[in-house]
Amino acid sequence: MMKILRVNMKEQSVKIEDSPSEYRFKGGRGLTAQILLEEVTPTCEPLGRQNKLVLAPGLLGGTAAPCSGRLSIGGKSPLTGGIKESNAGGMFGQRLARAGYQAVILEEQPASGWFILKIDAQGVSFLNADKLLGLDNYEACERLREEYGDKIGIVVIGEAGERLYSIATCAIADVDGIPARQAARGGLGAVMGSKGIKAIIVDDSKPVDFEFSDDNLYRETCKAWRKELIEKKKVLTDYGTAALVMGTSKIGCLVTRNYRYGDTDKKESISGERLADLMKERGGNPTHNCMKGCPIRCSNIYHDSNGNHLTSSLEFETIGLLGSNLEIYDPDVIAKLDRFCDGFGIDTMDFGGAIGVAMEAGLLDFGDGEAVIGLIDELKNDTMLGKILVQGVAVTGKVLGVRRTPAVKGQGLAAYDPRSLKGTGVTYATSPMGADHTAGNCLPGRKGYRPETQDVTDTGLAEGQIGLSQDFQIMHAVCDAAGLCFFVGADEVTLNHVKTLLNARYNENFSFEDILDIGKNTILAELEFNKKAGITSAQNYLPEFFREEELPPRGTRFDIDAKELAAFYDDWQK
């Protein structure tokens, strides 16, 4: 039986509980949502003692299911004031599941001091973290592996998390022990910091045995699925998520100059193709796995012009928000910024958005890469400007007096302009997560599961986008609960695999509808938390400029009916 590890940071004490039976089919985001709803006062201060930070592998975590090692981290967000889950790859999720834990719940705050939590099958040791304080995530991971070996999973916060910045991340070490994977959105690194925890390491050297009611079916399904992914995801394998630069440009939704244009003639200099060539030339690697056994390998290793490691891994959202959004088209500048963000521990997306807004305010010029690199010192030195930017897009826009501020419910938008990718715009507006593309990204070519959403193919037309976003929000939530990576594709095929695997493991007879319910119930729990926190569907809207300004080159506006956005979840809540 899986366990719940409950850690009280005030007392530095631990309880290990058997997972309640109600949690049997709750994992990842589904479980963080449920625990937060049951245990946390929704109106509590995100950085106060009443908030909790929950870490949970997914329902398939620790098994041979491909790409199933994501770790969900959940808490009340200091950025949005609502419930938040952010998940990432790397090795921690797999190892935590193999160590036998369905969730780790971090509670309360120490009177003083900073801790490393060392988790193993016996529970937790509270180790002094003084020597890690002030270190960036790369250094911290190196020290931890020096001391505790390289067979550990690591979650760590950078200086940003120590300082409780609202866009602080939880970094998760990848297979090489590099903090390339970040549970980046919503400031959960600050929540971890508020608990006095610099790092969590998990040692799964004595793994639990998972039982499978139909071992053979489980294994064969995983095998076939892996093969499928290798074939279907070749673009991601070759170019990583950066492949989306040309893809989004094609439909005119690549964020450019603080969401003023949807395309740029400079896109090729930051395209996946260009970056893959650069990486190969310089001895990096465009095809790298963040977790063990991943058949897609969309991660990468980016070297500088001298052939030295600069960053792992350069992703589309970073390229969009710290690149075209700022009119910066030099991949080395973007890579330097990425390296800084990963080490310091801040979300590249909300940071990029905030810089775009600062450019809009005239503080620095669009396209001025050196000036943006200069901001690194503002953050490191905790200057007033630094303090503003680390609050993310929304607060930066407020303080700098900018109305063109791309944020929803306190969180910055992803690198897709919602006027030419309207389904994703619907997701931004309605998701309990804030403006997260990972909550339901309606890219062209992807299909909903209901017949009525099959015909929605033009991403720039309003019709049908509500339904499409509903479908994707549910399917993404299923993947997030299963611990599956975003890039297996949140679609019918994937959900059928999840169904088969859960049935094979637990001798169940789940239907496709039952699997959908895993996603739906996750979102319903999140909506309930938010409602109690004072966040309602009245806030399901995008900033006015998306409705008022046309987006070149297509001339689109965000024209989804406001009432339908406000009523988005009404049917489910009846």
Next chain:
Amino acid sequence: MMKILRVNMKEQSVKIEDSPSEYRFKGGRGLTAQILLEEVTPTCEPLGRQNKLVLAPGLLGGTAAPCSGRLSIGGKSPLTGGIKESNAGGMFGQRLARAGYQAVILEEQPASGWFILKIDAQGVSFLNADKLLGLDNYEACERLREEYGDKIGIVVIGEAGERLYSIATCAIADVDGIPARQAARGGLGAVMGSKGIKAIIVDDSKPVDFEFSDDNLYRETCKAWRKELIEKKKVLTDYGTAALVMGTSKIGCLVTRNYRYGDTDKKESISGERLADLMKERGGNPTHNCMKGCPIRCSNIYHDSNGNHLTSSLEFETIGLLGSNLEIYDPDVIAKLDRFCDGFGIDTMDFGGAIGVAMEAGLLDFGDGEAVIGLIDELKNDTMLGKILVQGVAVTGKVLGVRRTPAVKGQGLAAYDPRSLKGTGVTYATSPMGADHTAGNCLPGRKGYRPETQDVTDTGLAEGQIGLSQDFQIMHAVCDAAGLCFFVGADEVTLNHVKTLLNARYNENFSFEDILDIGKNTILAELEFNKKAGITSAQNYLPEFFREEELPPRGTRFDIDAKELAAFYDDWQK
């Protein structure tokens, strides 16, 4: 018949409409709430074209009723994101009513340019405001009176309003043409700025005739009421609102050191008694009227040690929040800050609260008056720190990473600590206005109107405070709708006078209950707006430290039941 003046700032065009009959008994805050609810999209951006700024005198405005010349200014607040009304004395309210206007509604935004609106019985002239730009409110009022004579009412914004700062005020000139009266709370000065309006002047040289169905009763009631006020309000006449320094100290709720203590042994140096002596010694005046005919005269004129005018008028909230809250006990320092705030056009309360939080963050020392004076240049020069502080307490706390941040729904608390003045704490938590004491201040000695609230006399005990705050919120809302000054006392006596006067004027037969309904309906309209804006009763709570930290000297905590706060208005909304 009274008129509604509708001003379109995009077209610089005007419509003058007869007041609809449904508005007959809506005035001041009651009318601004109703118009905003009917006409403004609650989710609009406060500084965008969809918001409106509504100016309305009260139901008794322009008549001989004592202290009835308050002007209500309403709009969606850039500070709270909810509906906001802020009212103040001075001459504009009386004159606007006498010019025949029940409300002025400012709509849309100009493509460019800044305007002075000159209102008279014929409508509006749009005058070029270039020569007033960048002037502080004192200078701007002087120029306006030089050009348009001293028989005008003036509403003006300082540089803060021009720059759309979230704590920008609308300043209203007093009888002497000094911008001593400020509709200060909620950033409505920024809304006025967003409409491209630097100043509004009203010329009532051709006043309309008000008809009274029982002229004699109206006149006699006013006369008797005036006499009553002169007798009952002697303390305010002698010491102004500063009398509250000793009063709040006595019950241990005088905010001290960022809400850490409820009293200080230095209180006498900032007491009303001390200030009155100083003013007399230096040739100022502790007893001054802000509007014509006021029998209370709680305003004052404060001179510096050389006998030169320093500020009009030094009020309790300013003394509390820029004085004891910062451990500044030199009245000259507080007066200098007050003069700056009135001229620059920012709310002394949210500014004082923000500085307290900056002190908490270690940016400057408590008690360091010179350092606080130094902040003036930060604001004038629009530095990063300046930009943060002018966002008010809540954003300042967020950016500076301070959890002891005294704000509710985005607005800073008034100068009464809610732990030892619990009824006012209930008002802070529940009012649709945010943490406004003027929405229902439960000072000792004041009585609710219901029998069950009569026995609530200990301000530090939880019992009965919900009911007391309900009574006061309604009675305050009646006064705000009537255009009555806060200091006539929002009580049964006042409401009975309002009843008599409305009946005498309109040949009505209103009961006391009918008069209460004026207040209740105001609040219900505000709640409905807020609900549609996404602000719900789930947000009816105070910052955690008020529950967790004891307040010396009495050792009180804010222990009002959280569920009762959330359910505060439930009965009314059924």
